[in-house]
Structures are given as C-alpha cells and as structure tokens.
Amino acid sequence: MVADAVRRCPALFLTAPASHQGKTTLTAGLARYHRDQGRVVRVFKTGPDYLDPYILEKASGNPVYSLDLWMTGETDCRRRLYDAAGGADLILIEGSMGLFDGTPSSADLAETFGVPVLPVIDTTGMAQTFAAIAHGLASFRPSLPFHGVLANRVASARHAEMLLEALPPTLRCLGTVMRDDAMTLPERHLGLVPAQEIDDLELRLQQAAARIATTALTELPPPIAFRPASTEVLPPLLAGVRIAIAHDKAFSFLYPANLQLLTELGAELAFFSPLADEELPPADAVYLPGGYPELHLAALSTNVRTRDSLRAHVAAGKSLYAECGGMLYLLDKLTDKLGQSGQMLGLLPGHATLGRRLAGLGLQSVTLGGQTLRGHTFHYTTTTTPLAPIAHAQRASGSGQGEAVYRHGSIVASYLHAYFPSNPVATASLFKP
Structure with a gap:
C-alpha cells in the first residue's frame, strides 16, 4: 500500500445513547443541508436496516449502503468508504441503537475507521443530566474519536440554557435542536415508515435541514484518511441468468x-x-x-x-x-x-x-x-x-x-x-x- 493511495474526506458518525433519539431525522437533515450547499454527500447506515437507508437516500441523493463489522465485514466496509471518499465532499454514518450497544457496536465501527462520533441526545424530560450523559458517552472509551454532542427535541431557549450549563468546557455541544413535529419521521411496527409512503417527506427533510442550519454542523468536520481495501475479481457465476x-x-x-x-x-x-x-x-x-x-x-x-x-x-x-x-x-x-x-x-x-x-x-x-x-x-x-x-x-x-x-x-x-x-x-x- 502506498501513501498516495489514501483518500481524505470530511466524515462524521452520528450516534445516540439509545434508539428513538432522532438520529435518522438529524442525519437526513444534515445530509440535505450540505447537499443544498452543492456538496456531494454519501451516507452509510450501521448494521442491518432497510428503512432508514431509503430516507437517507432521499436526503442525500445517493445510494445508502450498510456497514457492519460482522455482517458485511471489515473489508467490505473499508472498500465502500474508500470508494465514497473518492467523490464525496462529506461522508456521514448513522449508527444503530446506542453507541456501545451490540457486538460489534457502532463504537467499534467508528474506532476501526477513525471517524469521530457525534451523539444525538433526546433531551425530553431532562436538564443538567444531559451533561452527565454526554460526559459518560465521551469518556467511557477514551480511544474513541469524539466530535461533540447534539441536543435534540429541546423545548425552549431556557431549556437549552439548562442543558448546557453543566456541560464540561472540554465537551462541545454542536447545537440545540428544538422539538419540531414538522420534521419528525413516522413509524410503524418494523421501524420508520418507508420513504415512498411518506407523502410530505420532502417537506420534512427541508425542515430538518433548516434546523441543522441553526447549528455548528453547517461547518464541515475535519477530513479523515480512508485507506483502500483488497479487491476481489468476481467470477461470472450468474452469467446469462x-x-x-x-x-x-x-x-x-x-x-x-x-x-x-x-x-x-x-x-x-x-x-x-x-x-x-x-x-x-x-x-x-x-x-x-x-x-x-x-x-x-x-x-x-x-x-x-x-x-x-x-x-x-x-x-x-x-x-x-x-x-x-x-x-x-x-x-x-x-x-x-x-x-x-x-x-x-x-x-x-x-x-x-x-x-x-x-x-x-x-x-x-x-x-x-x-x-x-x-x-x-x-x-x-x-x-x-x-x-x-x-x-x-x-x-x-x-x-x-x-x-x-x-x-x-x-x-x-x-x-x-x-x-x-x-x-x-x-x-x-x-x-x-
């Protein structure tokens, strides 16, 4: 492997302390915001998922592939990230469940490829405890690259003040996103309602992008080095089928x-x-x-x-x-x-x-x-x-x-x-x- 084979691209891993924190909505909003600025955005989804990727594809305008160190394998993940880095202005990865949940976890994937994590935290019903959760996520695994936190579903300007007042000065909050039903994505028994069934999806994506525009996420994250993976020449096992x-x-x-x-x-x-x-x-x-x-x-x-x-x-x-x-x-x-x-x-x-x-x-x-x-x-x-x-x-x-x-x-x-x-x-x- 030669040094000039490395591709560098700004990248961010959006995660959360648990499911249902709003990370798909905000990942989609972030993708749409930067797409609207004329940037090429490539989004990936951690783990097995069919529903979130359809939303993220509509937001970014590009196909969304799965990344999982067990199911898809590290080589497959590395190859897809490297390919994306060759033409993208921004790479986003949406995690699954909580940051440290599962074997392997979102944290394992982020650390393997050196992509900094940004936990989305639903602040409904909490105030200063937001800082404790953020601190715990940031310090639980010191080797994990950490970009900051994002407060979601904030009730008011005063609520935002209470959330931030106990946050350690070493831990950045990239934004406080107000509660907004106009951007919330509907759900059913297997997860989100598929993109093709949400009649006002475009309006919801634009509203989410507008919320992102009020945060520090309007700036691109630092570029990350993505290295090539070995390529396999596939035999035409299904030729003529x-x-x-x-x-x-x-x-x-x-x-x-x-x-x-x-x-x-x-x-x-x-x-x-x-x-x-x-x-x-x-x-x-x-x-x-x-x-x-x-x-x-x-x-x-x-x-x-x-x-x-x-x-x-x-x-x-x-x-x-x-x-x-x-x-x-x-x-x-x-x-x-x-x-x-x-x-x-x-x-x-x-x-x-x-x-x-x-x-x-x-x-x-x-x-x-x-x-x-x-x-x-x-x-x-x-x-x-x-x-x-x-x-x-x-x-x-x-x-x-x-x-x-x-x-x-x-x-x-x-x-x-x-x-x-x-x-x-x-x-x-x-x-x-």
Missing part, C-alpha cells in the same frame, strides 16, 4: 449491495410488482425479498396474473429464493394483527400470523452446501408449516437456535435476510437455474 425481483410497497427490503453483487456476478435483473398484479417477466430465477405483505392482504390475495405466473415458474422447476415477507407471500395464508386473513400463493405449505411482539431479531448466518451467508432477522410474524427445515441459522452472539431454512421443490425460503456480498459463491447457488 435473468433474475426477476419483486419490488413494490409490499416487497421493498432490498440491500443495494445485494443487487450490485448480482449484477457483478453477471446476472440480468428484471423487476415486477405483485401489488400491481404484474405478470412475472421471463426469468431463470425469482427473488422475493422482505417487506410488508401483511399490510396488503386484499391486493395480494387477488392478484391473478402474478400468482399464476409464479406458480408456472415453480412448476417448471426454476429457482425461487424468498426472504421473510417474500416467504410469507409463498404460504397458504397470512393473518394480520386484527385477525384478518388473506390467501397467499399456496406454493409453500403453512400459515403465518402477525403478532404484537418481536418473534425474531438479530444477526445470524446460515450454511448451505458448505457455504456460509451472513445476514439478519427481524419479524413480528410466526409461521406454522409441516415442512422440516433443511438447516437452521446460527446467531452471531448469544444462545438459542437461529431461523429455519426451508426447501420445497425449487424454492428456498427463510425469515433470514441475507447480505449477498458476505459470500458471492453461496449467493450464486441460490439463483442457479
């Missing part, structure tokens, strides 16, 4: 990196919408990603063209890979939390019911045919099926059995959301004709 991918409001959980890898492996991608009852395009394989089929039971249970073409695809023995919501769509029946049921495709025997509590959560990996894929699981449904699993995933940490993987004819299905670049060979095997 055409993959049809469901993509609409019911099936929207797609990592951009997954689609990118399929293309790099030589596959041709074609998209279709089950919600619009579109016929399956000519394809050698089908990918049914996760999403919200439980919110669209009426439409999915009556989509004759999509149903018949998918059934014909499977009857012909062609590959079909389904994840989480995609797997639910394959079942005989799906029931929402109100007890209303819809008939699904009937290609995978079983019935799923949406509950009010999490039924699966966390990073997991699965080994199929001697090849291991990493990914995650996050769902509120439980599935009953007479099928015996061909494998179970393993949890990245903790005890207990991971998600079941089912094979039924040419179908492979699981609750597990796979991160394809974690193993290109394993990925190709899922879509081989």
Whole structure:
C-alpha cells in the first residue's frame, strides 16, 4: 500500500445513547443541508436496516449502503468508504441503537475507521443530566474519536440554557435542536415508515435541514484518511441468468449491495410488482425479498396474473429464493394483527400470523452446501408449516437456535435476510437455474 493511495474526506458518525433519539431525522437533515450547499454527500447506515437507508437516500441523493463489522465485514466496509471518499465532499454514518450497544457496536465501527462520533441526545424530560450523559458517552472509551454532542427535541431557549450549563468546557455541544413535529419521521411496527409512503417527506427533510442550519454542523468536520481495501475479481457465476425481483410497497427490503453483487456476478435483473398484479417477466430465477405483505392482504390475495405466473415458474422447476415477507407471500395464508386473513400463493405449505411482539431479531448466518451467508432477522410474524427445515441459522452472539431454512421443490425460503456480498459463491447457488 502506498501513501498516495489514501483518500481524505470530511466524515462524521452520528450516534445516540439509545434508539428513538432522532438520529435518522438529524442525519437526513444534515445530509440535505450540505447537499443544498452543492456538496456531494454519501451516507452509510450501521448494521442491518432497510428503512432508514431509503430516507437517507432521499436526503442525500445517493445510494445508502450498510456497514457492519460482522455482517458485511471489515473489508467490505473499508472498500465502500474508500470508494465514497473518492467523490464525496462529506461522508456521514448513522449508527444503530446506542453507541456501545451490540457486538460489534457502532463504537467499534467508528474506532476501526477513525471517524469521530457525534451523539444525538433526546433531551425530553431532562436538564443538567444531559451533561452527565454526554460526559459518560465521551469518556467511557477514551480511544474513541469524539466530535461533540447534539441536543435534540429541546423545548425552549431556557431549556437549552439548562442543558448546557453543566456541560464540561472540554465537551462541545454542536447545537440545540428544538422539538419540531414538522420534521419528525413516522413509524410503524418494523421501524420508520418507508420513504415512498411518506407523502410530505420532502417537506420534512427541508425542515430538518433548516434546523441543522441553526447549528455548528453547517461547518464541515475535519477530513479523515480512508485507506483502500483488497479487491476481489468476481467470477461470472450468474452469467446469462435473468433474475426477476419483486419490488413494490409490499416487497421493498432490498440491500443495494445485494443487487450490485448480482449484477457483478453477471446476472440480468428484471423487476415486477405483485401489488400491481404484474405478470412475472421471463426469468431463470425469482427473488422475493422482505417487506410488508401483511399490510396488503386484499391486493395480494387477488392478484391473478402474478400468482399464476409464479406458480408456472415453480412448476417448471426454476429457482425461487424468498426472504421473510417474500416467504410469507409463498404460504397458504397470512393473518394480520386484527385477525384478518388473506390467501397467499399456496406454493409453500403453512400459515403465518402477525403478532404484537418481536418473534425474531438479530444477526445470524446460515450454511448451505458448505457455504456460509451472513445476514439478519427481524419479524413480528410466526409461521406454522409441516415442512422440516433443511438447516437452521446460527446467531452471531448469544444462545438459542437461529431461523429455519426451508426447501420445497425449487424454492428456498427463510425469515433470514441475507447480505449477498458476505459470500458471492453461496449467493450464486441460490439463483442457479
């Protein structure tokens, strides 16, 4: 590695002491503010997430990739950050959960790449304790680069004074952002409402950018040195393979990196919408990603063209890979939390019911045919099926059995959301004709 290969770019890691502090809103506002100044902004999201990246993509105008030292791996993280530094004026990374939560944590990722952290702290119902929380985050791991703190959901000018009066002089507060429902992003059971369903998203992003304009974050953070990672030349394992991918409001959980890898492996991608009852395009394989089929039971249970073409695809023995919501769509029946049921495709025997509590959560990996894929699981449904699993995933940490993987004819299905670049060979095997 030579010194001139290093790329330098201003970068900041927005984190928090816990979830629901408003870090996605303020990360999006920060991205939009600097984009409006004519800067190229690249945003990344820590850990497995489909919903926040859509918001951040709308804010920044660029695709948002995931970074995770376990799921995507340090080499993948390093490569994506280095590539971004080659053309960006600012790199932003949004953390997940609290700064030190998880193994690996947001703090681990920030320290690995030397990106200074900026905790966003929801100050609702607190005053001087804000300083104690900020001090604890800054001092808990002395080796962690620290940029300062940002007070969020501040009630008034007097409230802002109380928040700052106990803050140590060595700890900077970059701003006090007032409570503002006009920029708050709506949520539902799996997290934020997807960007494509928020009709006034543009107004919310502009309002968040306007709030950022009142802070010291209008100035770019110091540049960080990003070093190249080793590159791997991928063999064209899917050359000549055409993959049809469901993509609409019911099936929207797609990592951009997954689609990118399929293309790099030589596959041709074609998209279709089950919600619009579109016929399956000519394809050698089908990918049914996760999403919200439980919110669209009426439409999915009556989509004759999509149903018949998918059934014909499977009857012909062609590959079909389904994840989480995609797997639910394959079942005989799906029931929402109100007890209303819809008939699904009937290609995978079983019935799923949406509950009010999490039924699966966390990073997991699965080994199929001697090849291991990493990914995650996050769902509120439980599935009953007479099928015996061909494998179970393993949890990245903790005890207990991971998600079941089912094979039924040419179908492979699981609750597990796979991160394809974690193993290109394993990925190709899922879509081989």
